[in-house]
Amino acid sequence: MQELIDKVAxxxxxxxYGCYQCGKCSGGxxxxxxxxxxxxxxxxxxxxxxxxxxxxxxxxxxxxxxFTCTVxxxxxxxxxxxxxxxxxxxLRRNVDHIDIKKVAQGEIxxxxxxxxxxxFRKQTA
Amino acid sequence: xxxxxxxxxxxxxxxxxxxxxxxxxxxAIKDYPGVVHAEDxxxxxxDPGQGMIQERIRKKSLNGVVVASCSPTLHEVTFRNTxxxxxxxxxxxEIANIRxxxxxxxxxxxxxTVKAIKIVKTVIEKVKLNEELTPIAIPITKRALVxxxxxxxxxxxxxxxxAGYEVILVEKQPSIGGHMIQLSETFPTLDCSQCILTPKMVxxxxxxxxxxxxxxxxxxxxxxVGNFKVRIRxxxxxxxxxxxIGCGICMEKCPVEVPSEFEEGLAKRKAIYIPFPQAVPAxxxxxxxxxxxxxxGKCRICEKLCPTGAIDYEQQEEIIEEEVGxxxxxxxxxxxxxxxxxxxxxxxxxxxxxxxxxERLLSASGPTQGVVRRPSDGKVPKRVAFISxxxxxxxxxxxxxxxxxxxxxxxxxxxxYKHRVPDGEAIVFYIDIRSDGKGYEEFVxxxxxxDHVTYIRGKVSKIYENNGELVIMAADTxxxxxxxxxxxxxxxxxxIVPSPGVEELIRKLKIQVDTNGFLTEAHPKLRPxxxxxxxxxxxxxxxxxxxxPDTVAQASGAASKALEMFGQEQLHHDPAVATVNEDICSGxxxxxxxxxxxxxxxxxxxxxRIAVVNEVLCEGCGSCVAACPSGAAQQRNLQDSxxxxxxxxxxxx
Numbered sequence: 066m067q068e069l070i071d072k073v074a075x076x077x078x079x080x081x082y083g084c085y086q087c088g089k090c091s092g093g094x095x096x097x098x099x100x101x102x103x104x105x106x107x108x109x110x111x112x113x114x115x116x117x118x119x120x121x122x123x124x125x126x127x128x129x130x131x132f133t134c135t136v137x138x139x140x141x142x143x144x145x146x147x148x149x150x151x152x153x154x155x156l157r158r159n160v161d162h163i164d165i166k167k168v169a170q171g172e173i174x175x176x177x178x179x180x181x182x183x184x185f186r187k188q189t190a
Numbered sequence: 191x192x193x194x195x196x197x198x199x200x201x202x203x204x205x206x207x208x209x210x211x212x213x214x215x216x217x218a219i220k221d222y223p224g225v226v227h228a229e230d231x232x233x234x235x236x237d238p239g240q241g242m243i244q245e246r247i248r249k250k251s252l253n254g255v256v257v258a259s260c261s262p263t264l265h266e267v268t269f270r271n272t273x274x275x276x277x278x279x280x281x282x283x284e285i286a287n288i289r290x291x292x293x294x295x296x297x298x299x300x301x302x303t304v305k306a307i308k309i310v311k312t313v314i315e316k317v318k319l320n321e322e323l324t325p326i327a328i329p330i331t332k333r334a335l336v337x338x339x340x341x342x343x344x345x346x347x348x349x350x351x352x353a354g355y356e357v358i359l360v361e362k363q364p365s366i367g368g369h370m371i372q373l374s375e376t377f378p379t380l381d382c383s384q385c386i387l388t389p390k391m392v393x394x395x396x397x398x399x400x401x402x403x404x405x406x407x408x409x410x411x412x413x414x415v416g417n418f419k420v421r422i423r424x425x426x427x428x429x430x431x432x433x434x435i436g437c438g439i440c441m442e443k444c445p446v447e448v449p450s451e452f453e454e455g456l457a458k459r460k461a462i463y464i465p466f467p468q469a470v471p472a473x474x475x476x477x478x479x480x481x482x483x484x485x486x487g488k489c490r491i492c493e494k495l496c497p498t499g500a501i502d503y504e505q506q507e508e509i510i511e512e513e514v515g516x517x518x519x520x521x522x523x524x525x526x527x528x529x530x531x532x533x534x535x536x537x538x539x540x541x542x543x544x545x546x547x548x549e550r551l552l553s554a555s556g557p558t559q560g561v562v563r564r565p566s567d568g569k570v571p572k573r574v575a576f577i578s579x580x581x582x583x584x585x586x587x588x589x590x591x592x593x594x595x596x597x598x599x600x601x602x603x604x605x606x607y608k609h610r611v612p613d614g615e616a617i618v619f620y621i622d623i624r625s626d627g628k629g630y631e632e633f634v635x636x637x638x639x640x641d642h643v644t645y646i647r648g649k650v651s652k653i654y655e656n657n658g659e660l661v662i663m664a665a666d667t668x669x670x671x672x673x674x675x676x677x678x679x680x681x682x683x684x685x686i687v688p689s690p691g692v693e694e695l696i697r698k699l700k701i702q703v704d705t706n707g708f709l710t711e712a713h714p715k716l717r718p719x720x721x722x723x724x725x726x727x728x729x730x731x732x733x734x735x736x737x738x739p740d741t742v743a744q745a746s747g748a749a750s751k752a753l754e755m756f757g758q759e760q761l762h763h764d765p766a767v768a769t770v771n772e773d774i775c776s777g778x779x780x781x782x783x784x785x786x787x788x789x790x791x792x793x794x795x796x797x798x799r800i801a802v803v804n805e806v807l808c809e810g811c812g813s814c815v816a817a818c819p820s821g822a823a824q825q826r827n828l829q830d831s832x833x834x835x836x837x838x839x840x841x842x843x
Binding site: 085086087088089090091092093094097098102103105106133137138139140141 | 533579583584585586587588621647648649650651652663664665666667670671672673
C-alpha cells in the first residue's frame with residue numbers, strides 16, 4: 066500500500082501529508098455536486114492508506130482540473146495534480162474498463178461516435 | 191599561581207553518556223598537566239552534583255574548575271555560583287560544552303569521545319590563564335518606560351507604579367485603552383470590556399507615579415540597561431491640554447465628519463474629536479488631515495466656541511527627553527486586512543466585516559447601541575456566518591500561525607448574536623476549535639448546547655453576493671457534503687498581525703522580530719518576557735497573538751522583571767569584555783564602526799588617539815578583538831595567548 070501512496074506522491078509531486086483537511090478545496094469546487102466523495106476526502110483516503118477507495122471513486126473522473134482548489138489551498142497543495150496522478154495510476158493498470166461486446170446495440174446507435182472513441186482511448190488498455 | 195584544576199564530566203542522564211564514553215574522558219584527562227582531579231557524575235547540575243564539586247574544591251584545594259556538560263547558556267551561571275560559594279572566583283570556572291557541540295550532533299561513539307576529550311583539553315588550557323574578575327557595577331535609573339497603552343501597557347505601568355517607581359507611558363493614539371476598549375464583552379465570562387478596563391485607564395490617568403504621554407511616539411532610544419535615554423515626540427494636537435476642560439462643545443459644532451477609527455468605520459467622528467467618551471485623557475485633538483481650517487483656510491469654529499481659549503492652531507511639536515532604567519514594549523496588534531482575501535470579497539462587500547467591527551455592533555456604546563444591524567441597510571440580520579482562520583494557518587498565501595483568539599471570540603460573537611436575535615441563525619465555519627484556556631471549552635459547549643450555534647467543520651472557499659444576500663460556498667467535511675448557505679451578514683475572524691509601524695520602533699530599540707514581525711523573546715520557554723537586549727521587556731500581542739488573561743499575566747511578568755532590576759542597588763555587567771592596550775593602540779579606529787553595541791570610540795588621551803572601550807556597553811562579542819590589526823584589543827579571559835594555548839592543546843601532539 067505504501068508503494069501506491071508513494072506513487073501518488075511521485076506522480077503528483079505533492080506532499081500529501083501537508084493537507085490538514087480544512088475542506089476549502091471541496092467548498093470551492095465547481096463540480097463538487099456531481100462527485101460521490103469530496104475532493105478533500107480523496108486526499109484523506111490516500112493519507113490513511115485507502116488508495117483503492119480513492120481510485121474507485123467517481124470524483125477523480127469528475128475533476129475537470131480547473132485548479133480552483135489549487136489556487137486557494139492554504140497549504141499550497143496542488144490537488145488537481147493529485148487527481149491526475151490517481152487517474153494515471155488507474156489507467157496504467159492496463160485493464161479494460163469498457164467492453165464493446167457488452168454495450169447494447171441500441172446504446173451504440175444512440176451514443177455519438179466521439180463519446181465511444183473517447184471512452185475507448187481513456188478506458189481501455 | 192600554580193594551577194590546581196578539577197574537571198567534572200557530566201552524563202546529563204543519557205544525553206551525553208550514550209554518545210560520549212564519559213569514563214574514557216575522565217581517564218584521558220586525569221593526568222593532564224594542571225589537572226589534579228577528574229570525575230564523572232550522572233547529573234552534575236543536581237544538588238548532589240554541585241555538592242560534590244564543592245567538596246572536591248575544599249579537599250583538593252582546587253583553584254580552577256572545568257565542568258564538561260551542556261551549553262554555557264544553560265548552566266554557566268549555575269556552576270560559577272557553585273564555585274563562588276566555596277571561595278573560588280567564578281571566572282575561574284568554565285564550561286566545556288560536550289552536549290550541544292558533541293553528543294547531540296554526533297552518532298559515532300568512539301569519534302565523539304575523542305572530540306569530547308579535545309573540547310575538555312582546550313577549556314582546561316583556557317582556565318589555566320583565566321584571570322580572577324569582578325563584575326562591572328552599573329548605576330540604575332529606577333524609572334520605567336512603557337511603550338503602548340493597551341491592556342498590556344496599562345497593566346505593566348500600574349504594577350510598576352504601584353511598587354513605588356515612576357513610569358512613563360507612551361501611547362501613539364489620542365487615548366489609552368488599545369483594542370480591548372473596543373470590545374463589547376469578553377470570553378468566557380462575558381464581562382463588559384469597558385466595565386473592567388475603564389477603571390484601570392482612570393487609575394493610569396490619575397496615578398501620581400505615572401506620566402502619561404498620549405498622541406506621542408518614541409523618537410529615539412540610546413544608552414543601555416539601567417541607563418536608557420529616550421526622546422519622546424508629542425505630536426501636534428492643536429489643543430492646549432492645560433486650558434481644555436473637556437466640555438466637548440468644539441466636537442459638537444465641528445462641521446466635518448470622518449469615519450471613526452474607534453468605531454472601525456461604522457460611525458462618524460468630527461475633525462476635532464475624543465475617540466470615545468471614556469477616553470483617557472478625555473480631551474480632544476484636531477485631525478489636521480480633515481480639519482477645514484488646515485485644509486481650506488476657513489472655519490475656526492472650534493476656536494470661536496471654546497470657552498477657555500484652548501484651541502491653538504500655532505501649537506508646535508514637543509520633544510521630551512527622559513531617562514529610564516527599563517523599557518516594556520507593549521505595542522499590540524492589528525487585524526490583517528480584508529483586502530488581502532479576494533475570495534471573500536476583498537473588503538468590497540459592506541456586509542462582510544471583521545471581528546472588531548462586529549464587536550462595535552454588539553457594544554451597548556457602539557454605533558447601533560448594541561442592536562445588531564448590518565452596515566449596508568441597517569437590517570437586523572437573520573442568518574450570520576462567522577468564519578475562522580481567515581488569513582491564519584495559511585502558510586501558502588497569508589500567515590502560517592494560529593491567531594489564537596479567533597475560535598473563542600467568534601464563539602462569543604455567535605453566542606451574543608443569539609442573545610440579541612433569538613430567532614436568528616448563527617453558523618460558525620471552523621477547521622479546528624481551539625479552546626485551551628480556563629473555562630473556554632465549557633464556553634464553546636454552552637454555545638452549542640444552550641444557544642444552538644451551528645458549527646460546520648470546513649473552511650469557506652468563496653463568498654459572493656447574490657440579490658443582496660451573501661452566499662457562502664463551503665463543504666461540511668464531517669458529513670462529506672458540499673454546502674451553499676445564504677447569509678445576511680458575515681464576520682471574518684481575521685489573522686492577528688503586529689501593529690503597523692512597529693518595525694521602525696524595533697530598529698530604535700535594537701531588538702529583534704521573527705519572520706512574522708512579532709517581537710522575539712530571549713528564550714521561548716524560560717525567558718518569555720525578556721528580549722536579548724538587557725533591560726528591555728515584552729508584553730502583549732506585540733510578541734505573539736494572545737488573549738486578555740495571558741496578556742495581563744505577561745504584562746505583570748514584564749513589570750516584575752523591571753522591578754527585579756529596580757530592587758537592586760546597582761546592576762552588574764559581565765567583566766569578560768574587550769580591553770585596549772593603550773601603549774599599542776594606534777588609534778586607527780577600525781574597531782569603531784565594527785562594534786554592534788557602540789562601545790568603542792576614539793578618544794584623545796595625552797595627545798594620542800586611543801580606541802577606548804565603554805565596558806558597560808560592551809557585550810564581549812569579540813568583533814573588535816578579531817579586527818584589531820595590532821593586537822591592542824583583547825578580550826578578558828579570551829586573550830590571544832589563551833586562544834593559542836587552546837588550539838595547541840588539540841593540534842600539536
